[in-house]
Amino acid sequence: TLDPLATGVLPICINEATKIVQFLINDDKEYEADLKLGVETDTQDLFGRVIRESCQIPGDHNKIIDTFISFEGNIKQKPPVFSALKYQGTPLYKLARRGIYVDTPEREIHIFKINVTKIDLPYVSFNVSCSKGTYIRTLCADIGNRLGCGAHLVRLRRIRSGSFYIKDSHSLDELEVLLKNGAVKDKVIPLDKALNNLPQIKVNDDLARRVRHGKQIIVDDVKDICLFHIKTGERLRITSLKDDLIAVGESLITSPLTDKKDGWDMICKLIRVFNT
Structure with a gap:
């Protein structure tokens, strides 16, 4: 990771579960973080070189809180030069370490909710839930710029990634103990539960066997199955x-099927079949 101070939730897929990585990387994230006002660094975190300091830190807590809230919704964010994004095949952080700084284009991200939990100037603690591709380091720097004093990230903890929560996570030390006690399998999350945020279609054993062999599901296959809250184009799980x-x-x-469908019309296009 390029965030050496980051801790928290990191889903790890093993065996057949490696096939679902492509469905997890797009999940929303939630973080706890602390920033320090009045100091900017070239990496936007505490490990970088200080490039600007300011004594003009706002003392009005309401102004600070309102500034954080102003970042909710769809916003533009410029990825940091110290990131894993590539320019002409080379990661930006490798170029930056050689003194080559690429002007990256802004990208649209979404901040679902941001909540200030503590103000102890120059430090501010907050929680944020956001879309994938959001750089919390950059969010801190942008908040500091909007306040007119600069800021950088000093602590970062991911408390949720999609449907995976910190309360259900285990440290490597804990897993080592579980492994020695032969109990580590009890902590492995089943494939279906790992994707329980996706709408579900349950099929009988005969159709399950045919789907495993690549058969697409058609309207007649599910005419006796209630389909709820399914939208065209979204991912769904077949169990x-x-x-x-x-x-x-x-x-x-x-769903529900408002348009008349032919019995041979496909319900979905299979993306990945599992050997479970």
Whole structure:
């Protein structure tokens, strides 16, 4: 990781679960973080070189809180030069370490919620839930710029990644103890539960077998199944009646079925089939 101070949730996929990585990387994230006002660094965190200091730190707590809240919603963010994004095949951080700084284009991200939890100037603690691709280091720097005094990140802890929460996480030391006691398997999250944020279609054993062999699901296959809250274009999980994950697909319908569909019309396009 390029954030050596970062701690918290990191989903790890093993064996058959490596197939679901592509469905996890787009998940929303939630963080706890601390920033320090009045100091800017070239890496936007406490490990960087100080490039500017200011004594003009606002003392009005309401102004600070309002500034944080002003970042909620769709915003533009310029990725930091010390990041894993690539320019002409080379990671930006490698170029930056050689003194080559690439002007990266802004990207649109979404801040769902940002909440200041403590102000002890020059430090401010906050929680933020955001879309994938959000750089909390850059968010801190942008908040500092808007306050007119600069800022950098001093602590970062991911408390949620998609449907994975910090309360369900285990440290490497804890896993080592569990492994010695033969109990580590009890902590492995089943595939279906790992994707329980996706809408579900349950199919009988015969259809499950055919889907595993690549058969697409058509309207007649699910005419006796209630389909709720499915939208065209979104990902959905196909499971057995026992909740074993069979496949992930992309919905070709919106439920309930308001348009007349032919019995041979496909319900979804299979993206990945699992050997569970």
